[in-house]
Amino acid sequence: MLQATRWKTLGASRTGYTGGNPSGVPSLKSIENNMNYINRILFSLLSVGLWMGPTRGQEIEPTWESLAANYEVPQWFVDGKIGVWFHWGISSAADENRPNDGSHYGRRMYSVVPDDYSGELGMSETLTRWHTERYGHPSEFGYEDLIPLFKAEKWDPDALVKFAKDNGARFIMPVACHHDNFDMYDSFHPWNSLNMGPKRDTLKEWKAAAAKHGLKFGVSTHLYWSPRFFANARKYQKPGTPEWTLFNMDFDPRGYASQDSWNEHWYARCWEIIEKYDPDMFNNDAPYPKLGSGKGLGVKLFTDFVNRDLKENDGKQTVVLSFKDASVDRSAFTYNLERGGAGEIKPEPWMWATDLSGGWFYRATAVNRMSIPVMVGNAVDAISKNGVVMLNVALKGDGTIPENQAAYLTAFGDFLATCGEGIYGSRPWKTFGEGPLKVKDGRQGENRQDFSQQDIRFTHKDGVLYAFVLARPTEDILIQTLADGGLLDREIANIKLLGSDEKIQWKRSHDGLQISLPKQLPDALVTGFAIELNQ
Template sequence: MKRMVILAMALWVGQSAVAQVEPTWESMADNYEVPEWFLDGKLGVWFHWGIPSAIDEDRPNDDSHYGRRMYGLKEYWSPKGAKEDLDRTAALTQWHTERYGHPSEFGYEKLIPMFKAEKWDPDALVKFCKDNGAHFIMPVACHHDNFDMYDSSHSWNSVDMGPKRDTLKEWKAAAQKHGLKFGVSTHLYWSPKFFSAARKYQKRGTPGWEFFNMDYDPAKYASQDRWNEHWYKRCWEIIEKYDPDWFNNDCPYPNERTGKSLGLQLFSSYLNRDRAENGGSQTVVFSAKGGKDKRAYTPNVERGGSADIQAQPWMWATDLSGNWFYRKDAVNKMSIPVMVGNAVDAISKNGVVMLNIALKGDGTIPANQAAYLTAFGDFLKTSGEGIYGTRPWTVFGEGPTVINEGRQQENLENFVPQDIRFTVKGDALYAFVLARPTEDIVIKTLAKGGVYADEVGAVELLGSDETLAWTRSAEALTISLPKTLPDDLVIGFRITSVRAQKRAARYPAFSWDTVPVAFHFGNSPALLTEAEAKFVATRSNFICLEKGHASGQFKDTETGIEMEARQLKALNPDMKVIFYWNAFLDYPMFQAHQEYQQHPEWWLKTVDGQVDIKPNTRLEMKRYDLSNPEFRDWWAGVARKAVVEGSCDGVFMDAFPQVASPDNIPLWGQEKYDAIQQGLKEIIWETRQKIGEDKLIVYNGIRSTPTWQVGYDYPEHTDAAMIEHFGHFNSGSKECMLKDILEMERACKNGRIVVFKGWSGFTFIDGAFMRKSLAEKQEIARKSITFPLAAFLVGAQENSYFIYNWGYRMEMGCLEWYPEFDKPLGEPLGDMVREGWTLRREFEHASVWVDLESKDAKIIWQKQRGGK
């Protein structure tokens, strides 16, 4: 076993150059990062299903521990009290004897043939979960009873016995088909103790000897190397064979003191395995009920709650069956309205909801449990906007109902309309009333002068078009009771600030009808012809006019862009025209260049006192000293004149990656480098002050390289970012491309615009390609469009725009148009599904698939759904 652990660790070291997570709590805490899919998805379904599911449904309550109770194990496990636990065990032992026979003659192993799963349809079950809002499932792989629900090397398993099916394999296939993440849950570690009272009935050499863990001491198993190594092997087999997106360890594990840290070795190996496959990024979730440092895993707060917002994401798990495994008429003591309220409470405190469904032995869902999930699904259909993709706000909420901290403390009390919970996404604040109101809703937290500092611009009822009446005072935000409330148990409101309304007003109109396309180019000789301008104005609402545009006609860029903006907006009044103004380099084709040349104190100097000039260019372009406040004021003033007085809708601030590159530190020195970074933040703020809230600030941009990334913090006061170098310019590795796609997805979900530039299989710096004829370049571009377009589509969100060409001058393919741009696309049917380096996504009228490793892609354009 030791050799196997070392080999597994070495395998991942050999496959990846990324730093390894060490098997220590400290290293786990430093490296564990919950993936966005988990934080965004919010709801999953946990399936407890196995041998106990097929036992007579009229059995007494066994608290999901039939296997230990039938043998009369008189050990205190229950938190409710030892006597109650012993009485329950005695009743169950007697019932088993009367119903099936004495445990010495009819042991737990003889229950296995009853578990047939004859009606189990994982595809239909997963679809039911998805239809009711779930984004992931997590079946139990092995419970305390030592029976594996998969094709296991352990001989007691569901393939060789019982249903004769690999349930994990089928669960995963169904999850992938429906675009849900797939997790597994193991409860194995307690197994030797669980069956300790069955030991007296076992005989060496019989199959039951292995099943009842006879080779391990039920009192000392936690310090037995053989058991700990056996546990590791069983768990690692699940990980290797089924590659789960989520691994939940429900029980204890081999610890540092008695188990030679095999638990931490398994958990860290799981993370390292994932990081090795994903370029150092973590895409999986590891959850557990306990550990030395909660930053090292996702805590499973089973049947519990949180009194406040948790710094780390956590899992609120409750059991809809009231017994974890199916028993007739058993159901959670928590009412359905309270369950929905508790779920929203958990989400407002950085929690993710897991609802356990206990399937019947035949594989079907009991109606009383389905009712819970359906009720939550109905709520999500109305108010999911304020749940999915949200994060906790500054405070979780208000109201009299107290939620206790910790496991086994879940709230069973009814909420009242004064119980309010908050979430936030982008510019929207969501307020949920946890019980249906019958009078005006009073939210004290949102009073003027409180934690919500912005001026409220709008209050809207989720799931309704009704115009609401509301007032805001120093005491509260008061919402008049809507005339008609949705038929949901929890009522949601969207609250938008005046500032956010102004942001929305300055954004270009967006549509999924076809591929959302933007333009970004310049034409140095002259303005666009009438035909060219009409071509642009009828195909997009969003364009950035590059440096030098029409400067041959008007002698400077500023005038050229102003005149072009007027022409385009006359053709399309909704078009947003952006003025290009480099944030770091002095281009001579601007009128402002003349004034800059007169201020040597604004020129950036290297550590040896030389003027910093961009190398390898035909133009002598000095770099700006962004740390100089007088320069920043001048630069922002130029932007103001061009934008406010020049008919433009915003400014494009170029060269952020050049400013931020750590390669500049030796050139400028650390102190100057830090001052330049701070100056960049300051110039954005000053520009916002000068151009106003109704204008756009676009920056270039978001970029990943093998050694550094930039643009991920979305500089404050900006609206949009460009991903300029996707797939090229040292950003073409699968790791870099994935990071850029994920960042586009995240930025747009956070309310930003992202312009995604796809290159036509070559760029303007590729001399051999640029010497080809225009017809040859056009042909190459037509053949190369599928990969960058598919990469864009799998990650695109509202306010994502695609650009495709081989440069920035009009003759570099900037006015080329492709058949793909005219095909119906339609709304996305969920976010992308990732399997290693393969990404796929469904739209109303298109299916998209892309492999970042091979750079292969496919887009299947479909007829309108419904046969139209």
């Protein structure tokens, strides 16, 4: 097996900071020599089938059918329920008062319009005008010139991971590479956070902090979009410059998905992350090489990732593989239902990923249109339907959490401190719940409406049924699903209010289970009840 630590033997000796270049990029000659040589080696290995990832043995075949038949979501993920995603990179350090960039600063800043243009400007054109006024024309101040601004001078991964854990997280997932092609780790790709910007291997430090605090460690890569991401930047790039590599100018911005050179490069970049950082979770937040045009390198990477884990853990899967492709059998992976929701209980565990910042990457003017109470309710709704929650935090360029995002995490932590008993380690019940608010099924269009006290969700664990009222109740609570003769076919022995010692008054009839409004409700946005059942 070709180890990531052996890149130096392939001619990719690391280069340092070049004092004469304001972007601090490696020397042009070293980039050309290293990248050309690596690409030739990878092409040769892939062509003859020697770049195999894991050592072959009893393993999953690189097909969706084989992966679907063998993929098993590990217990730590289904039991842990809560993760924190960290989006952080070059654009985090751009002027925080910039206009909306849709979290794609590097793509949108190259949308130049003529000076005499008098029509309405779109988001991209507006940002380009702003960038030109703030920093200079893209031909003079390009995306690469933002890198020296990205210093991470206050970044403390230990404190950040502890804060996430204290507020309920059981795993973290930093972005390893976004669409901008900049690696946030010690990469063979010369544009990375160890060579420039923070001058730190952020993945290594994130992982060490996660291990210290007992959290699982995931990584997220968005790399596959990058040749298309910089399509508008092409007219400002010159062959033979270091920036040519950053902007992926060697690949067709429209036809890259069918280019062997790109698909092989993508595989190598992703496999280096897996080998070097050994993540518990690998999230591919972008397309991937398809079976035809991409020679199946996507499913090959995914099966190689799982096979590597199986080999190292005596045939037991301990890792999570996630991505967004709704066309693939969801038994083959963990579906990332980003900014969406589930209408019903899903047969396979899935991930509800949402953003607390309002823009994925930090921008001071971004607004999260989902209120804190709705976020907590949506999280409980997802968990009741076999989902796992992933909350994105967009760090500032200096590496700190903005106060408004910290408030979301703190409120969620308060809820879990009171009601975590019915969340961690729980499973969906016979039905997810009841109430007038209907959550849309599918990606995007996540709920932003307020819940009412009639919106109730269920989980169960160890013979206890948990009922969560998704808005603070102001009157007696009626749970129609738990009526005599309904889905609950066992007698209720006792009901407890989570986070309180108050004795709860209740009665069950053909109309439902009626719980008298407690005299004192815990200070939490969602009210939870533990319904103990007779054996």
